[in-house]
Amino acid sequence: METSKTAILVSSLCKTYEVGDTKVEVLTDVNLDVKTGEFVVISGASGSGKTTLLNLISSIDKPTSGKIEIFDNDLSDKNEDFLAGFRCLNVGFVFQSYNLFSTLTVAENVAFPMEWVQHPDAQITKKVEELLELVGLQHRADHFPSQLSGGEQQRVAFARALANDPPLLLVDEPTGNLDAKTSAKIIQILRGLKDEGKTIITATHDEQIFTLADQKFCLENGKLENLE
Amino acid sequence: MSKTFFPSRDLMRRKFQTGIVVVSITLCVAATLFLLLFSSEIGIGISFGVEGRLSAGLSTVFSSFLILIEILLFIIGAVIVSFVSFLMMSQRTKDIGLMKAAGCSNERILYYFRTELLMVTFLGCFLGVIFGVLADFVLINFFSMLGVQMQRVSVNLLFVFLIFIAFFFMGIIFGGKPIYDVIKVEPAKAVSPTYYHGLNKGPSFKPISKSRFTMRIALRSLYRHKSATIRIIACLALVFVLVTVAVAGGVIAEQTSENWIERAVGSNEVLIANQEVCNQYELLLSKFYTANQSSGLNYTQGSYLIPKDLLSQLNQSISGISIDPRLITETNITEVPGITYNENTGNYTYTGSNREGEALIIGVEPGQVSTDWFTDGEFLQVGQHWEAVIGDSIAQEMFSEPLNESLIVSNGPRSWEFGIVGVCTDPINNGKVIYVPLEDLQDATYVPLINNATNELGINMILVKIDTSANYKETLNQIRALVDKTYPQFGVLELNGLLDKSVGFLNQIWSTIMFLPAFSLAAASICLIGYVMLSINEQRQEFGILRAIGAKPRTIIRIVSEQSFIVLLSCYAIGIIGGVSLTWLVLVPNPLITGLGMAEITGWLLIALAATFVFALYPAIRFSKKSILEMMT
Numbered sequence: 001m002e003t004s005k006t007a008i009l010v011s012s013l014c015k016t017y018e019v020g021d022t023k024v025e026v027l028t029d030v031n032l033d034v035k036t037g038e039f040v041v042i043s044g045a046s047g048s049g050k051t052t053l054l055n056l057i058s059s060i061d062k063p064t065s066g067k068i069e070i071f072d073n074d075l076s077d078k079n080e081d082f083l084a085g086f087r088c089l090n091v092g093f094v095f096q097s098y099n100l101f102s103t104l105t106v107a108e109n110v111a112f113p114m115e116w117v118q119h120p121d122a123q124i125t126k127k128v129e130e131l132l133e134l135v136g137l138q139h140r141a142d143h144f145p146s147q148l149s150g151g152e153q154q155r156v157a158f159a160r161a162l163a164n165d166p167p168l169l170l171v172d173e174p175t176g177n178l179d180a181k182t183s184a185k186i187i188q189i190l191r192g193l194k195d196e197g198k199t200i201i202t203a204t205h206d207e208q209i210f211t212l213a214d215q216k217f218c219l220e221n222g223k224l225e226n227l228e
Numbered sequence: 229m230s231k232t233f234f235p236s237r238d239l240m241r242r243k244f245q246t247g248i249v250v251v252s253i254t255l256c257v258a259a260t261l262f263l264l265l266f267s268s269e270i271g272i273g274i275s276f277g278v279e280g281r282l283s284a285g286l287s288t289v290f291s292s293f294l295i296l297i298e299i300l301l302f303i304i305g306a307v308i309v310s311f312v313s314f315l316m317m318s319q320r321t322k323d324i325g326l327m328k329a330a331g332c333s334n335e336r337i338l339y340y341f342r343t344e345l346l347m348v349t350f351l352g353c354f355l356g357v358i359f360g361v362l363a364d365f366v367l368i369n370f371f372s373m374l375g376v377q378m379q380r381v382s383v384n385l386l387f388v389f390l391i392f393i394a395f396f397f398m399g400i401i402f403g404g405k406p407i408y409d410v411i412k413v414e415p416a417k418a419v420s421p422t423y424y425h426g427l428n429k430g431p432s433f434k435p436i437s438k439s440r441f442t443m444r445i446a447l448r449s450l451y452r453h454k455s456a457t458i459r460i461i462a463c464l465a466l467v468f469v470l471v472t473v474a475v476a477g478g479v480i481a482e483q484t485s486e487n488w489i490e491r492a493v494g495s496n497e498v499l500i501a502n503q504e505v506c507n508q509y510e511l512l513l514s515k516f517y518t519a520n521q522s523s524g525l526n527y528t529q530g531s532y533l534i535p536k537d538l539l540s541q542l543n544q545s546i547s548g549i550s551i552d553p554r555l556i557t558e559t560n561i562t563e564v565p566g567i568t569y570n571e572n573t574g575n576y577t578y579t580g581s582n583r584e585g586e587a588l589i590i591g592v593e594p595g596q597v598s599t600d601w602f603t604d605g606e607f608l609q610v611g612q613h614w615e616a617v618i619g620d621s622i623a624q625e626m627f628s629e630p631l632n633e634s635l636i637v638s639n640g641p642r643s644w645e646f647g648i649v650g651v652c653t654d655p656i657n658n659g660k661v662i663y664v665p666l667e668d669l670q671d672a673t674y675v676p677l678i679n680n681a682t683n684e685l686g687i688n689m690i691l692v693k694i695d696t697s698a699n700y701k702e703t704l705n706q707i708r709a710l711v712d713k714t715y716p717q718f719g720v721l722e723l724n725g726l727l728d729k730s731v732g733f734l735n736q737i738w739s740t741i742m743f744l745p746a747f748s749l750a751a752a753s754i755c756l757i758g759y760v761m762l763s764i765n766e767q768r769q770e771f772g773i774l775r776a777i778g779a780k781p782r783t784i785i786r787i788v789s790e791q792s793f794i795v796l797l798s799c800y801a802i803g804i805i806g807g808v809s810l811t812w813l814v815l816v817p818n819p820l821i822t823g824l825g826m827a828e829i830t831g832w833l834l835i836a837l838a839a840t841f842v843f844a845l846y847p848a849i850r851f852s853k854k855s856i857l858e859m860m861t
Contacts, residue, residue: 060776060856081780088778099773099860103449113777115441160777 006069007168007199008034008057013066015052026052028222030066036167039194039212040201043227044219050203051096053219054170057201058091059083070168088116092161096172096203098153100145106156107132107141113163131159135189151182158189169193171202175209183208235343248761249316250352253309255757257356257395258363259750260305261388265364266743267294267301286485286620286653290737293481296810300470302391304463306398311463313349313403317341319766321410334411341407349399357392442783446790449767460763460795465802468836472807474742475832480811482738483825486731487602488653489516493727494599494693496700500542500711501689502532503719505556509689512588513726516655517733527557528675531717533684538715542690546706548698552598552691555591555669559637560584561662564645566632580628587622589637589662591669591687598693605631605650613668616646621659623651635662637672644672655730691723760792761847768851772859781852788848789841796841804833 010032017024026049034040044050055061057068059075068075071090075083087093100109107128114124132138135155145153154174161169174190175183187208194200194212202209210216216227239246320341327337361383450457499509508525526532534553542551565580594608601607607617616635623630630651636643646664654661666687670677675686694703708720764771771784851859 055857058776062855081782084775084778084780084783086778087776091778093776095773095776099769099776101770101773103770104445108448112441112445112774115444116778116783164778 005036006033007036007038007071008032008201009067009069010057011067011069013053013056013068014064015049015056015061016064025222027056027063027219027224030222030224032217032224034199034201034215036199037194037197038199038214039190040215040217041210041213042201042203042217042219042224043205043210044203048219049222050219051172053224054093054172054201054203058093058170059087060093088113089164090166090168092164092166092169094154094157094161094169094171094174096176098145098150098157100153100156100160102145105142105144106137106148109145109156110159110163113160117164127163128159131162134162134192135159136185149182151178151185154178154182154186155189158186162193167199169198169200171200171204173203173205175204175206187212234340235347238340239344239347245316245319245765246348248765249312249348250355252312252761253349253352253395253399254355254359256305256308256312257353257391258359260301260308260395261357261360261391262363262367263301264298264387264391265360265383266367267298269364269368286488286734288620289481289485290741293477293741296477297470297474300466300473302394304466304470305391306395307463307466309349309353309395310398310402311459312352313345313399314406314459315766316348317345317403317406320344321406324407324410325413328411337411338407342404345400345403345407349396349403353392353396353399356395357388361388442786443790446787446794449787450791450794457795461798461802464795464799465806468799468803469806469810470803471836472804472833473810475836476804476808476829477811478738478742479825479829479832480821482734482742483822485738486734489655489730489734490727491600491602492652492654492656493723493730494691495724495727496694496696497598497723497727498692498694498704498707499689499721499723500538500692500707500718501534501721502717505532505688506719506721509556510721510726512657513655513723514729515658516730524558527688528555528673530679530682530684532688533675533679533682534687534690534718535715536678536683536685538711538718539685539690541710541714542692542707545710546703548695548703549707550596550598550693550695552596552693553593553666553685553687554689554691555666555673555675555687556689557589557669557673558586559589559639559673561587561589561626562636562638562643563626564634564636566629566634568632580633583626585622585626587618587660587662588657589664589669591664591666593666598691601652601654603650603652605648607650607652608663608665613665614644614646615649615665617650617652617663618648619654619657619659619661620651622662625660637664639672639674642672644668757843757847760788760844763791764788764847764851768859771851772856775856775859784852785845785848788851789845792844792848793841796837796844800833800837 010030013027013030013032014025015027017026030053032040042050042053052061056063057070059068059070059078063076066076070086073086075086078086101112104112110128110131111124114127119127128141129138132141135158137152137155137159140148140152140156145156148156154177158171158174161171171190174186178186183206187206190200190202190209191212204210218225218227324337324341327340328334364383493513499506501509504525505527508527539551539553542549561584563580563583565578565582568577568579569575570577592608594612595610597607601617603617605617608615618627618630618635627633627635627648630648634645634647636645646662646668652663653659664672667677669675670686677686678684679686692707694700704720704722711718711720771779771787774784774787775781
């Protein structure tokens with residue numbers, strides 16, 4: 001496993017939101033260097049900017065200033081089409097609120113990122129089965145998200161994030177809403193992905209996830225502090 | 229918190245969603261009211277413009293066309309306003325569920341959301357009325373400046389108020405339904421997407437396994453939002469019924485009415501008669517398109533009768549023609565009521581009275597007529613006597629059930645009764661004409677079949693039809709030369725020019741009316757934009773998820789456009805079938821469909837399809853430019 005190569009390089013990152021006349025500075029001069037295959041944990045109080053940082057790294061939001069490089073791609077000057085294609089193949093995002101497609105079944109939710117890159121149908125079906133087996137939801141393939149529990153939806157979100165086998169996985173509060181037993185399953189999945197060599201950044205407060213971390217950070221007052 | 233505080237604050241804070249609904253209702257009410265006012269003004273304009281012209285049958289086609297369109301416009305407007313209100317409140321079911329879960333009473337929930345519905349519907353309808361009247365005012369003035377036949381009338385405020393009330397209440401009733409429905413269900417159910425999206429479980433539903441991803445998403449979404457999809461298809465199908473009636477009905481009615489005139493006047497027809505009779509005939513035909521008054525003429529005087537020699541020479545020296553001898557005159561007629569015997573009751577029913585009037589009466593040889601009329605009933609048959617076919621205007625003015633009645637022709641102390649066997653559409657004398665067998669008219673007017681002393685025939689005009697196989701100009705010149713040489717007091721009148729003027733007049737009226745399809749198409753596009761905006765709003769979070777996971781902006785445009793296209797095609801199929809059936813069954817009796825007409829209708833409808841589709845893309849394109857986080861939140 002190669003760990004010396006930089007996967008993510010964040011330099012002097014700032015993000016400010018305007019709420020009416022008020023400016024809220026969420027991130028201030030954030031710097032981060034993540035090597036390929038590393039497991040990074042970011043903690044911080046609610047509203048500290050963890051989700052914003054993950055949104056910026058995944059390129060679904062734009063920074064006010066600063067630079068983000070992922071796998072040697074400077075994302076700050078890229079257009080939407082490039083970013084969409086980049087996300088599709090390189091970034092798996094597990095949202096805190098799962099964000100499953102409510103009108104698609106579990107299997108379809110997992111399949112659709114693969115359909116964009118036009119994998120053959122047979123390959124998609126096989127991969128969906130494998131991913132649902134990985135998260136233990138084969139028996140729920142034909143259900144709608146609204147018919148699943150929170151933990152099950154979280155696992156579907158993991159399966160979907162892994163559909164195109166992305167090298168980078170961003171996971172926002174993976175166990176935040178789950179009970180201990182379900183959390184253990186999620187942590188087991190995360191451990192497996194780390195062992196596979198995926199680069200993972202997760203925003204969490206879960207002490208058990210901290211045990212997997214290669215780097216630990218805390219976001220406070222918009223600044224990222226290394227906890228090592 | 230004041231009771232009215234929550235609804236107004238809630239609406240204000242949901243500016244985007246509230247705005248879409250208000251704009252949709254406003255556009256719909258404005259488009260409908262404008263079209264209703266505009267079509268009335270076109271109708272009034274035509275009535276004023278054709279006063280003393282046109283025949284009753286054709287006026288009926290115009291007025292039934294406009295009435296049908298107005299009825300459809302009203303229904304469509306009401307359905308769309310109801311649909312938009314329904315959709316708005318359907319999107320609030322989750323909120324209602326949450327309020328119920330938090331312990332809010334049903335009474336309070338009803339109050340909050342009914343108030344929101346009242347505010348939005350009132351505002352939308354009110355703005356719609358203002359914009360509708362303004363659009364009508366601006367466009368009528370604009371078209372009047374361009375010289376289009378229209379009548380500026382003051383706005384009927386009662387009518388506008390009634391439209392406002394009708395649409396407002398339709399919105400309230402249909403918008404209220406989802407509120408009443410959701411307060412009956414358990415909170416857990418109300419907050420579930422399965423309930424508020426109306427999801428139909430259909431994992432086995434595989435649209436077209438080989439179809440593109442975006443098509444699959446579009447089909448799945450439409451299929452799984454089945455109830456909403458059915459509702460929008462029903463709503464837009466009605467809009468397209470209107471477009472089809474307006475386009476296909478307009479084209480078919482135009483071609484059919486033109487055909488009636490062409491058949492009645494005849495093409496390549498030449499009239500030979502005394503010059504004064506020729507002038508009179510021209511005047512009688514031109515009454516269809518100009519407000520001329522014909523002067524009295526003693527049609528049966530000897531100098532107007534056709535010499536036997538002229539007819540013989542025509543027959544002998546000119547080939548490629550067919551001759552239609554006629555006797556034309558004016559006479560007093562009286563309606564004879566019809567009597568119907570009812571076998572069940574044993575009673576006799578009388579229809580009509582004894583109305584009297586003057587009419588142009590033309591005697592024809594049924595076996596030799598060179599023209600052909602659109603006739604309700606039948607035309608005169610060879611060997612049948614004392615039968616009459618009357619023009620559409622005289623039928624409407626003087627008879628109650630013409631085909632069940634007779635008429636009496638009076639001449640001095642004597643009178644003759646003719647049974648009415650048909651009603652024809654004829655432009656001559658604005659349709660105030662009667663056709664009877666020549667021999668019977670000669671009897672009734674005391675004109676002998678042939679006057680042996682003067683060698684004059686008992687006819688005062690000859691219609692000569694030049695065969696299509698003959699050279700028209702050459703044959704016409706031969707006829708002119710023969711008439712000039714033998715009987716210079718007689719003239720030759722070419723009827724093609726008069727036919728062109730009559731058809732041109734009809735065209736002018738139809739081209740004014742055909743503004744309606746254009747505007748109804750605009751209304752359809754506006755409705756579709758409203759639907760697409762609401763549909764996007766409903767799916768915005770899911771589109772945000774798609775984008776976050778890696779979908780390009782054009783993927784979103786493609787999904788929305790494919791959804792719109794599927795909906796559009798379904799609506800078009802229903803709309804075309806419904807519209808054509810209505811045209812066929814209600815609008816035009818014995819419609820004429822020509823290849824050119826079909827091509828014109830197809831062209832219009834394809835333009836309509838393309839235009840509505842392009843308009844519908846606009847909100848999708850705008851939406852796809854939003855940031856992902858904006859879509860998701």
